[in-house]
Amino acid sequence: MDHSSYSSFSNLVTARRSCRSYDIDRPVDPALLRAVVDAARRAPSAVNRQPWHFIVITTDPAHAGAREAVLKVYDRKWIATAPALIVCCCNHNEAWHRGADGKDHSDIDIAIATEHICLAAAALGLGSCWVCNFDPAPLAAALELPEGVEPAAIIPIGYPSATATDGEFRPATTRKPLDDILSWGKF
Numbered sequence: 001m002d003h004s005s006y007s008s009f010s011n012l013v014t015a016r017r018s019c020r021s022y023d024i025d026r027p028v029d030p031a032l033l034r035a036v037v038d039a040a041r042r043a044p045s046a047v048n049r050q051p052w053h054f055i056v057i058t059t060d061p062a063h064a065g066a067r068e069a070v071l072k073v074y075d076r077k078w079i080a081t082a083p084a085l086i087v088c089c090c091n092h093n094e095a096w097h098r099g100a101d102g103k104d105h106s107d108i109d110i111a112i113a114t115e116h117i118c119l120a121a122a123a124l125g126l127g128s129c130w131v132c133n134f135d136p137a138p139l140a141a142a143l144e145l146p147e148g149v150e151p152a153a154i155i156p157i158g159y160p161s162a163t164a165t166d167g168e169f170r171p172a173t174t175r176k177p178l179d180d181i182l183s184w185g186k187f
Contacts (some may be wrong), residue, residue: 012123019127022081022158027059032124033084036157039120040088045109046096052110054117055087055143069142070154073134082156087139088114093148110152117155127160 037054045051057066070085079085088110095106114130121128131154139151 016122018129021161036120039116040113043113046105051091051094057085083158086155
């Protein structure tokens with residue numbers, strides 16, 4: 001069995017890290033933004049419901065209102081340096097709900113798709129970061145999301161700033177040891 005593809009995948013997962021400083025003057029080609037969203041489109045979802053929608057917001061003046069709404073709900077200076085923002089939305093009306101307890105799987109599905117975006121961005125030499133600490137209601141209103149559709153995460157995307165410090169571009173080095181999180185058979 002050839003495991004060479006796993007080595008490439010492992011290198012990508014290790015290289016992906018949260019970027020908090022972007023080159024605002026270097027826009028991301030729309031084809032690359034389409035490619036990262038296409039990676040999300042290919043993500044698995046419960047019962048293949050694909051209960052998601054992705055809103056790409058750039059520095060294009062036509063996106064000014066949407067961009068302002070994002071910057072208002074997540075009031076951190078660093079996010080304004082990202083030339084593109086992807087608002088990852090989950091659709092609770094389209095999601096599969098587990099029969100035993102009614103659990104809505106849209107949060108799980110959007111998380112899988114969103115990480116596909118971050119991994120695709122890393123593979124293309126772009127930085128990204130998960131942002132979830134925001135008030136979803138005003139953002140949903142500003143983006144005119146229909147009932148049942150919720151912004152779950154905001155992913156800033158762009159080329160990392162050449163002057164980014166470790167505090168702005170964090171390597172994924174603080175991970176628990178595998179043996180601390182892995183059990184065989186039971187907890």
